[in-house]
Structures are given as structure tokens and as C-alpha cells.
Amino acid sequence: MNPAALPLLDQTVLVLAAMALFTAFALLAQTRLTAAIHTFAWQGALVAAVAALTGRATGDAHLYVSALITLTLKVALIPWMLHRLVRRLSLERQADPLQHPALTLLAGAGIVVFSDWVAAPVAHFDTSATRNVIAISLAIVLLGMLMMVVRRQAVAQVLGFMAMENGLFLAAVASTHGMPLVVELGVAFDVLVAMVLFGVFFLQIKNSIDSLDIDRLSQLAEPVEDDARGDAP
Amino acid sequence: MNALLLTVFTPLAGMLLLGTLRSARVAGWLNLALCALSLAGALWLAADVLAHGAVAGDSFRVDALSVYLVVLTAFVGLTTAIFSRPYMRYVHEEKRVSRGGLRLYHSMYQGFLFTMLLALTTDNLGILWVAVEGATLATVLLVSLYRTPAAIEAAWKYFILCGVGIAQALFGTVALYFAAQHALPDAAANGLSWSALYAVAPRLEPRVMSVAFVFLLVGYGTKVGLVPLHSWLPDAHSEGPTPMSAVLSGLLLNVALYAVVRMKMLTDAALAHSATPALAGHLLMGFGLVSFLVAAISLQRRRDIKRLFSYSSIEHMGLMTFGFGVGGPLATFAALLHMLVHALTKSAIFITVGHATHISRSQRIERIRGLIRTQPAVGWGLLIGVAAIAGFPPFGIFTSEFLLLSATMQAWPWLTIPLMVGLVVAFAGLFRAVQPMVFGAAPPGQYPVRANMLPVILQLALVLLLGIALPGLLAHWLDQATQLISGRHLL
Numbered sequence: 001m002n003p004a005a006l007p008l009l010d011q012t013v014l015v016l017a018a019m020a021l022f023t024a025f026a027l028l029a030q031t032r033l034t035a036a037i038h039t040f041a042w043q044g045a046l047v048a049a050v051a052a053l054t055g056r057a058t059g060d061a062h063l064y065v066s067a068l069i070t071l072t073l074k075v076a077l078i079p080w081m082l083h084r085l086v087r088r089l090s091l092e093r094q095a096d097p098l099q100h101p102a103l104t105l106l107a108g109a110g111i112v113v114f115s116d117w118v119a120a121p122v123a124h125f126d127t128s129a130t131r132n133v134i135a136i137s138l139a140i141v142l143l144g145m146l147m148m149v150v151r152r153q154a155v156a157q158v159l160g161f162m163a164m165e166n167g168l169f170l171a172a173v174a175s176t177h178g179m180p181l182v183v184e185l186g187v188a189f190d191v192l193v194a195m196v197l198f199g200v201f202f203l204q205i206k207n208s209i210d211s212l213d214i215d216r217l218s219q220l221a222e223p224v225e226d227d228a229r230g231d232a233p
Numbered sequence: 234m235n236a237l238l239l240t241v242f243t244p245l246a247g248m249l250l251l252g253t254l255r256s257a258r259v260a261g262w263l264n265l266a267l268c269a270l271s272l273a274g275a276l277w278l279a280a281d282v283l284a285h286g287a288v289a290g291d292s293f294r295v296d297a298l299s300v301y302l303v304v305l306t307a308f309v310g311l312t313t314a315i316f317s318r319p320y321m322r323y324v325h326e327e328k329r330v331s332r333g334g335l336r337l338y339h340s341m342y343q344g345f346l347f348t349m350l351l352a353l354t355t356d357n358l359g360i361l362w363v364a365v366e367g368a369t370l371a372t373v374l375l376v377s378l379y380r381t382p383a384a385i386e387a388a389w390k391y392f393i394l395c396g397v398g399i400a401q402a403l404f405g406t407v408a409l410y411f412a413a414q415h416a417l418p419d420a421a422a423n424g425l426s427w428s429a430l431y432a433v434a435p436r437l438e439p440r441v442m443s444v445a446f447v448f449l450l451v452g453y454g455t456k457v458g459l460v461p462l463h464s465w466l467p468d469a470h471s472e473g474p475t476p477m478s479a480v481l482s483g484l485l486l487n488v489a490l491y492a493v494v495r496m497k498m499l500t501d502a503a504l505a506h507s508a509t510p511a512l513a514g515h516l517l518m519g520f521g522l523v524s525f526l527v528a529a530i531s532l533q534r535r536r537d538i539k540r541l542f543s544y545s546s547i548e549h550m551g552l553m554t555f556g557f558g559v560g561g562p563l564a565t566f567a568a569l570l571h572m573l574v575h576a577l578t579k580s581a582i583f584i585t586v587g588h589a590t591h592i593s594r595s596q597r598i599e600r601i602r603g604l605i606r607t608q609p610a611v612g613w614g615l616l617i618g619v620a621a622i623a624g625f626p627p628f629g630i631f632t633s634e635f636l637l638l639s640a641t642m643q644a645w646p647w648l649t650i651p652l653m654v655g656l657v658v659a660f661a662g663l664f665r666a667v668q669p670m671v672f673g674a675a676p677p678g679q680y681p682v683r684a685n686m687l688p689v690i691l692q693l694a695l696v697l698l699l700g701i702a703l704p705g706l707l708a709h710w711l712d713q714a715t716q717l718i719s720g721r722h723l724l
Contacts, residue, residue: 121440122408125415141404145397157393164400171404175411180425182292183359187403190366194396197373201389208382217386 009057017133020046024143031095044074051173096153115139133174140167154212239274241350247343260339261318268311275307294356297713309483310346312688316584317476344371358425369395376473387468394465402452408445412437434502442503449496456489458547460524470543475587482546483580517558524551529655532662549575562723566715567636574629581692582618588684603675612671614689619667623660629699
């Protein structure tokens, strides 16, 4: 398939999806929280644009609605809430360097190859030109997961979680032109509630260990379990 | 349809109502009343389904498989509410939970029941996903209710691990929808409807379905507590309030397994004529057996009583998953029966454990001693509960494990050996811990507490009844569910 021979709309979708994948890598390597939140907002915008363009190409009106939901939730509301939390917990200047940046990015590249392999049977039955987007969306999901594993900072882990949601939305748009609207509304509601709960947790974690470094939450590791702990019923 | 609405939406109304109610005393009773109302609806619904077959319509569908879990969910919800009313008041008096915390607890208890019942009654696989994710959201703040660093850590782990897991399930659902679009003419309208998909399952693309099933199994399997994605489960069970442990073990794990079984039915039908017809079954058997064995070993030398029993939950969920994986009418029947008796027994045990930790004011096993002298009802409750969960005759778990072992003997004779070994190892781990707790010398200054043992007696009596003589009505009911899953009647 020659990308240049595709209609302009499809080419745009492919470019935007590739840029979303790039932001997933940027999120993985970004050490400053405020910059990472901005990157996440860009990723949301790109995914929403893909949804809107797919809606334009297929004439599905409800894809516009999904794009609008994503735009409000992932580009405006969630980054705004995260910014507010970061300011409130005075984490603006905090950097969270990766332990092994080169290794992590290599693993990320491996994930992209792996996703392409896993998505091959699914993409095989899709006749549309944008079937590569399925592999890209799976890669974004798995990169979000990798981010949650390697980052030790609670806010960064939440960004990974939300990036996974972006990937899932992209998958739904690319492979099936969006899930039924009622499901999408339910998912958006769950994401919103999850974000509120994450905010509550940040405050609770901050109060209990005076930091948002998840590595310092290690009470329940097995050796400690054997020490005097848990006198409460 | 009215029965269905009564069952499912009573808890939703209760969640909103209890969220605004200020009085803790009234909230406890109201919680109880709402659960009773929901159970009444569930029984009515069950009578409907038994008399007229599946109730369907408007993206709801209740058949023999789901209605039995609906009744079980409403029943365990009610008995745990009976226990939680005085227990949460005691926790509140101990100043471990604020008034607002108590309000959150009651509201989210109903919210959790709503998500469970919604997941069981919906026909739409997307809604199923939303409901299972909603269950995490409803319970995660309850796990951190005590605000200790350990509780917050447990809740964070629960949130993150289940969030990651459930995201895989959503990817699987998207893949499923993709397959549906190529098989269903009007996919946009009912492409995620389980019954519509099941009707055309043989036409679903096998390779897409196998990819989808792997993602769905990993996703919902995280919530079932399958190894290696189980590490949230002991933490969440041990750090949250005890009534929460009872409903998590008794209900949430079952509902997640129910989702896996529904997906397996679709996948089996789609793969029937492909190169790997038993892919789903083999995956379930593998995950189930590994979970069972790992949990049986992890049961040894636990220090925390609630962690001990949460590993036992993983063990039993592994056994059920294995049973559904073996397939065939006998193994399926055994797994369904096991789901029922395990939920009843395990929630009874957690209720007893709640009283035991109240008596000794500690969750550490070595500080819980002499229960039978201090308060015979609690001591006997724990002893009988553990005897039941370890699979002693004449309790129901013995029956279901025996059926499962016979089914394994027929289909995979060699696998009965690891099963037997695992059961013995788990039994040893449980009894070594429980024997001194029940019979040891009571430390001075240990006094009986006010304990309402009615739910425990009721549930253990039911388990005993199911072990001695399975009532014909219930056997017929489980047989219908078996027929639905495995395609053949057992009886």
C-alpha cells in the first residue's frame, strides 16, 4: 500500500495517529510533571482529531460526539484537575528521572513491534486504509502500562493510566468507528470518577507519607508483614 | 421486568439516598432494608425465570446462569449488611472512622451492589465492562477507609492493578465488537449484545476472537484474582473494613468469573471449527491450576488472618476457573455449585473473622487465641467455617470438589494429582493457623463481644444442606445453567 496514493483524509488520520504514538513516547521519557501533563493534553487532542476526521470520512455523526467528549475530558478537564493538584501539592518543580532511560525507550520500541504482531490478525480483516491505527492504538495502551511500571511518581502513574484510556479510545475509533454511544458515555463517566478518586488519593498519600513517591509505600511488602504491624481489627 | 428493575435499581436509589443521610444509626438500618428489598426482587425474578425462561429486553437479559448469581449476590449482600450494621458502629465508636466515612461506607456499599447486579443482568458487553470498572471505583475508597498508610497503599495498588487489568478487558471488548461488525448485519444497534453475538457466534472470525479472548481473560482475570495478577487481592481484603472483605470475596470475584465464562461461551462457539477449538478452555485450565497451586502454597505461615483467608479465596477461584476450563457438563456443574458454596462459606468466614478480630483487637494470627473459651459461638463459627472451606464432608464444598475431581479424572486423569496435592497443602496451611486460634489458651483480659451470629449460622446451614442433599429445585436450576454453558444437561 502506498501511503501517498491514499485520499488526503486517510493520510491525515495516519499522520495524527503516528503523532499520538510519538506523544506516548514523550510521556514515557518526560521527567517534569507539568510538561508531562501538557504532553498528555496534546495526545488527547490528537486522538480527538482522529475521531472527528474518521467521523467526517464515514459520516458517523456519533463520532463527533465522542470526539467532543474526549476533547472536554482529556484535553481540558483532566489536565486542568492534574495541574490544580500539582500546584496544591507544590510538585511543579519536582523531577522524576527514569532509572534506565535507554532501556525503557528500547522496551517501548519493542512494544511497538509486539503490538504490530498482535494486531496483525485483527488488522488483516479490516479493508480500510487506516488499519495500521489498530496496532498504533495497542502500542499506546501498552506504552501507558509500561509508564505505570517504570515511573515511581503517583501523578506520572495516573498519566500512564489516562494514556491507556486514550489508546483504547483510539482503538475503538480505528477498528470499529467507535463503540455504541451508551458504552462510550459509561466509559467516559468511569474515567471521570477515576480521576476524582485519584485526586482524593493524592491527598491521602501525601498526608500519610508526605510524598507522592510510590516506592515509599512499601508497608505491605512481605518482610514487613512479619514485623509488628496491624494491631487494628 | 418489574422484578428486574426492583432488584437492580433499589441499590442505585439506596446509594443516592444514603449519600445524603446524616444519621449513622438510621443509615445502618436503611442499608439493611434496601438489601432486603433487593433480595425480594431477586427471588421474584428467579421465580419468573424458572417459570417462563430467560427474561430479556432493552439491553437486559437474565437467564438461568445470571439469575442464580443475582440471587446469591442479593443474599450475601443482605447477610453482610446484617453483620455490618453493628460492626461499623463499633468501628465508629473506636474513632477509626469518622461520621463522613461511615456515610461514604453505606453509600458505596449500595453502589457496589448496584454495579454487581448491573453486571449480572445486562446483555450489553460494554455495559458489563462499565459495571465491573464501576465496582472498583465504588470499593476503592472503602479499602482506604481507615486511612492508615497500609490501607492507603493497599487501595492504591488495588486501583492501579485493577485499572490496568480492566483496560485490557476493554481492548478485548473493542476487538469483539470488531469481530461482530463483520458477522452481524446491524452491528451498530446490537453489536455488543451478548445474545445477538451468541446467535451468530459460529460466524465470528476465529483469529480475531482468540486475540479478543486473551485480552478479556487477562482483564477480567485480574479481578478474579488469577495468578500472576492477584497481588492486589490479599492487600485489599486485609486492609479494608471486614464487611468489605466479605462482599469482595463472596461477590466481586464471582461476577468477574461470570464475565470470563460469558466470553468463553462466545469464544468456544466461534473457534469450534478452527485449528484450536479448545483454546479458551485450555487457557482457563492453565491459569486456574497455577492460581490454585500458588495460593495453596501462599496460605502457609501467614501472619494476618484476613490475608490467610484471601489467599484461600484465590485458591478457590483458581479451582472454579479450572473447572470451567475443563468444560463438559459435570465439570461445569461442579464449578457452578462451587461458586455458590464458596461465596456462602467465605462470606460467613469473613463475618466470623470480623468478630474474632473484635474480641482480640488484632488481625495478627498469633494474637488471636482461645476464641472457643472466650466466646464459643465465634470459636465454633470459625472452626466449622474452616472445616467447610477446607472441603470436609458433609459440607457443600466437599460435594463440588468431589464432582470436580471426578470430572478431571475422566478428562485429564494426570491433573487430579496436582489438584489433590494442592487441596491437602491448603488444608494443612489453614488448620495449622486456625487450631491455636480456636483452642489455644485465652489471654487474660479477653472478653466476649456482642456478636450477631445469625448470618453465619444461616449461611453455614445452607452450605451443610447443599452438601447433604441438593434440593431438586436448585439442582434443576444449576442444571439449566450447565446446559447453557456446556450445551448438554447433566441430570
